[in-house]
Amino acid sequence: MMSDRATASLDGLAEQPGVPKPDPILTVSNVSRSFGGLKAVDVEHLEIQRGMITALIGPNGAGKTTFFNLMTGFDQADTGERVFNGERLSRRAGSAPARRAVASAGVVTVALLGGLVVGGAVGQGNVRLGQILGFVVGLTLLFFGNRMLLTSPPGPRSNAFLDGRAARPLYGIAGLATGLVVSEIAVWATHLDGRWSTLLPFFGTVSSGILGFALGSYVQGPYSPHELAQHGMVRTFQLTKSLTKLPVIQNMALGAKGQVGERLSRGLIHPLWTDQEASIEERADELLKRFKLDHMRNEFAGTLSGGQRKLLEMARALMTDPTLVMLDEPMAGVNPALTQSLLEHIQGLRDDGLTVVFVEHDMDVVSEISDWVVVMAEGRIIAEGPPVAIGRNQQVIDAYLGSDHESNLVRTVDGTGTRDAPTREAPTGDVTTSDDTTGKGSDGASNSDGGV
Amino acid sequence: MDWGSIFEGAIRAAFDLDAVVFAIAAIGLNIHFGYTGLLNFGQVGFMAAGAYGVGIATTYFGWNPWVALVVGILAAVVLALILGLPTLRLRADYLAIVTIATSEILRLSFRSVSLREFSGGSNGINGFANAFYAWSPFDPQVQYGIRIPGIDLSIKFFGNRAWILLIGWIVVVALLIFVRLAVSSPWGRVLKAIREDEDAVRALGKNAYWFKVQSLIVGGVIGAIGGMVLSIGTQTVQPDVYSTSLTFFVWTALILGGVGRTWSPVIGAMIFWVLLSFTEGVLRQGVENNYLPDWLIDGVQVGQVRFIMVGLGLCALLIFRPQGIFGDRNEMALEDR
Ligand SMILES: Nc1ncnc2c1ncn2[C@@H]1O[C@H](COP(=O)(O)OP(=O)(O)O)[C@@H](O)[C@H]1O
Numbered sequence: 001m002m003s004d005r006a007t008a009s010l011d012g013l014a015e016q017p018g019v020p021k022p023d024p025i026l027t028v029s030n031v032s033r034s035f036g037g038l039k040a041v042d043v044e045h046l047e048i049q050r051g052m053i054t055a056l057i058g059p060n061g062a063g064k065t066t067f068f069n070l071m072t073g074f075d076q077a078d079t080g081e082r083v084f085n086g087e088r089l090s091r092r093a094g095s096a097p098a099r100r101a102v103a104s105a106g107v108v109t110v111a112l113l114g115g116l117v118v119g120g121a122v123g124q125g126n127v128r129l130g131q132i133l134g135f136v137v138g139l140t141l142l143f144f145g146n147r148m149l150l151t152s153p154p155g156p157r158s159n160a161f162l163d164g165r166a167a168r169p170l171y172g173i174a175g176l177a178t179g180l181v182v183s184e185i186a187v188w189a190t191h192l193d194g195r196w197s198t199l200l201p202f203f204g205t206v207s208s209g210i211l212g213f214a215l216g217s218y219v220q221g222p223y224s225p226h227e228l229a230q231h232g233m234v235r236t237f238q239l240t241k242s243l244t245k246l247p248v249i250q251n252m253a254l255g256a257k258g259q260v261g262e263r264l265s266r267g268l269i270h271p272l273w274t275d276q277e278a279s280i281e282e283r284a285d286e287l288l289k290r291f292k293l294d295h296m297r298n299e300f301a302g303t304l305s306g307g308q309r310k311l312l313e314m315a316r317a318l319m320t321d322p323t324l325v326m327l328d329e330p331m332a333g334v335n336p337a338l339t340q341s342l343l344e345h346i347q348g349l350r351d352d353g354l355t356v357v358f359v360e361h362d363m364d365v366v367s368e369i370s371d372w373v374v375v376m377a378e379g380r381i382i383a384e385g386p387p388v389a390i391g392r393n394q395q396v397i398d399a400y401l402g403s404d405h406e407s408n409l410v411r412t413v414d415g416t417g418t419r420d421a422p423t424r425e426a427p428t429g430d431v432t433t434s435d436d437t438t439g440k441g442s443d444g445a446s447n448s449d450g451g452v
Numbered sequence: 453m454d455w456g457s458i459f460e461g462a463i464r465a466a467f468d469l470d471a472v473v474f475a476i477a478a479i480g481l482n483i484h485f486g487y488t489g490l491l492n493f494g495q496v497g498f499m500a501a502g503a504y505g506v507g508i509a510t511t512y513f514g515w516n517p518w519v520a521l522v523v524g525i526l527a528a529v530v531l532a533l534i535l536g537l538p539t540l541r542l543r544a545d546y547l548a549i550v551t552i553a554t555s556e557i558l559r560l561s562f563r564s565v566s567l568r569e570f571s572g573g574s575n576g577i578n579g580f581a582n583a584f585y586a587w588s589p590f591d592p593q594v595q596y597g598i599r600i601p602g603i604d605l606s607i608k609f610f611g612n613r614a615w616i617l618l619i620g621w622i623v624v625v626a627l628l629i630f631v632r633l634a635v636s637s638p639w640g641r642v643l644k645a646i647r648e649d650e651d652a653v654r655a656l657g658k659n660a661y662w663f664k665v666q667s668l669i670v671g672g673v674i675g676a677i678g679g680m681v682l683s684i685g686t687q688t689v690q691p692d693v694y695s696t697s698l699t700f701f702v703w704t705a706l707i708l709g710g711v712g713r714t715w716s717p718v719i720g721a722m723i724f725w726v727l728l729s730f731t732e733g734v735l736r737q738g739v740e741n742n743y744l745p746d747w748l749i750d751g752v753q754v755g756q757v758r759f760i761m762v763g764l765g766l767c768a769l770l771i772f773r774p775q776g777i778f779g780d781r782n783e784m785a786l787e788d789r
């Protein structure tokens with residue numbers, strides 16, 4: 001029912017690449033990434049519907065992993081925009097704190113340099129007095145400037161100064177000016193003379209300028225993976241990353257957000273975090289049970305089998321309380337019995353209200369659990385639509401035929417060809433499973449009942 | 453051969469200044485490498501920062517010894533930031549290159565003529581440690597030792613040495629408690645996770661870069677404390693003491709004990725110096741008593757040959773016990789599949 005309702009919201013959408021969705025959690029535009037001459041990813045527009053399972057398929061080398069890397073900050077796109085949960089998350093500069101910081105840097109610069117000139121004149125040649133005056137004026141302006149910017153709403157597109165694309169030069173200049181004034185004041189206050197009275201301002205100005213430049217680069221730069229993860233976008237890797245020399249339970253606990261004890265000063269005082277740790281472990285134990293890993297709780301993760309590691313990585317990702325889970329080939333190298341339970345887990349995530357994007361080659365699997373399928377080939381999105389339709393899509397068949405002769409093409413064509421009836425049945429199967437898990441399913445069921 | 457004096461020398465070496473200094477420096481390195489997986493090949497740079505920080509603050513600026521200690525620690529923090537901020541975003545080997553180069557740059561700068569008024573050039577800084585010994589409860593003229601009932605050993609230290617050793621070993625214990633508390637906390641868990649796989653940590657929303665910077669600072673400050681103990685213990689800061697080979701001896705001590713265990717750097721440092729003292733004792737007495745012929749080795753060569761022998765012993769250790777003396781072989785075998 002859950003999936004019925006979910007797919008229902010996508011019913012009637014045009015089956016064409018880049019089609020807008022009613023409630024996208026992730027929207028990307030004009031994302032491209034080249035490795036040398038090879039354009040690994042070139043996505044014009046893609047929207048991922050909230051609360052659904054979207055499958056990303058495509059032949060090997062289509063750019064799926066690279067696309068995941070770009071989305072999660074592990075790689076930087078050459079061009080492109082990313083909007084997640086209504087927030088523009090392509091560059092740090094777009095964020096409110098960064099905009100404030102950039103504006104502050106601009107204000108300080110203007111104030112300092114202005115202060116140097118004006119103060120020099122007002123102070124009747126007393127340059128140092130002028131500098132100090134300028135500094136005070138700058139700090140005052142900075143304070144009020146920040147207040148003003150805090151209250152003005154951020155627009156979708158603002159100018160280079162406000163959205164931070166000018167951060168690097170601005171911070172650099174602000175750093176230079178601040179360094180100059182501060183070290184001049186230091187020289188004056190300490191009555192330095194001789195060699196150091198020129199060397200100190202020199203080094204002070206240069207190092208402060210470099211610092212400003214570095215800070216500006218940071219503000220102007222792209223988001224890091226950990227920042228995106230903190231926003232609720234979590235991923236797993238095609239090659240499983242289990243922390244082999246940590247016990248399974250520690251692997252899990254690592255994923256929890258907002259841990260007091262992760263600050264060294266607090267971590268040293270164990271009573272400050274042991275309560276939180278206990279509740280984290282409780283949550284971890286629940287998840288481990290769900291993923292049938294509870295018997296391995298205290299073993300090193302390195303002792304798990306390949307399939308168990310996939311499960312652990314997924315469970316660990318869930319510890320971060322994500323809203324969007326991106327799974328890169330979660331089923332690869334997992335035995336059929338485990339595959340079935342992995343599929344159930346993925347559906348369980350959707351039923352819990354999470355959004356799932358996963359990469360998979362097996363068309364049977366894809367049509368069994370996904371609500372929407374996006375097909376990539378040679379970096380582009382060549383088709384998207386509900387699984388049934390994708391199986392019939394001639395372009396998709398060609399893509400698999402054209403580049404990847406042995407593995408999936410026959411099954412893809414076959415599977416979808418002969419699976420016309422079974423796929424219709426799949427939702428019915430879904431209904432029974434979600435009815436079985438009454439606790440999770442009831443919410444969705446009652447909702448869709450109301451809807452129907 | 454006088455085995456009694458050989459053993460006495462060896463036991464003495466286990467507690468003497470070199471062992472304390474190595475233990476402290478290796479505890480710092482253990483945070484870097486053992487827990488975070490950072491390849492710091494410039495631990496001696498941090499030791500020099502601590503030693504010169506104290507030396508310059510007391511002699512050149514004439515500040516009081518407490519302030520001087522703080523200066524030494526701050527110097528290590530600044531060094532860690534300079535080394536870490538640019539390199540810790542890059543692959544692990546960049547830190548290795550930069551740290552080894554920087555530690556040499558530091559040594560060469562400290563011994564340079566143009567900075568002589570600051571750091572004393574190649575003579576180093578002397579006579580700055582008096583204030584530390586003014587607090588000593590021990591009489592410098594008297595030898596102090598611990599008597600173990602039933603065993604006839606005469607391991608004694610003069611008052612000043614006894615004082616710095618007492619302080620040094622108290623510092624070691626304090627640092628071990630600190631490390632124990634730190635690595636068993638969620639903070640330490642993030643470090644260990646970074647050691648295993650940094651990208652996994654980043655994908656889970658942890659700022660791995662910042663944790664690595666913190667690790668470099670903490671381990672570096674501990675290294676600086678080692679440098680301070682060394683300089684106060686020898687009452688001098690000599691630039692050439694802080695050469696690259698010291699870094700590698702500290703690494704040796706760490707690997708000998710076994711990485712990633714709280715206690716092991718201390719045991720490793722003690723064993724390292726016991727081995728050196730023991731081989732030296734045996735060789736020297738062998739030469740003096742003509743058990744070893746002159747054409748094979750003479751008295752002057754003993755100092756070098758003992759390092760060769762210890763080196764061979766280490767090779768054997770790495771072949772037969774790669775996890776170090778206290779490491780866990782099963783844990784070592786857990787590789788990525
Ligand atoms: N770091 C890289 N350097 C150079 N080429 C790369 C890199 N990462 C991916 N590629 C290339 O980009 C293309 C897409 O790769 P990938 O995203 O891994 O494909 P998929 O996951 O769909 O199989 C491939 O041709 C691959 O060789």
Ligand SMILES: [Mg+2]
Binds near residue numbers: 066
């Ligand atoms: Mg891939």
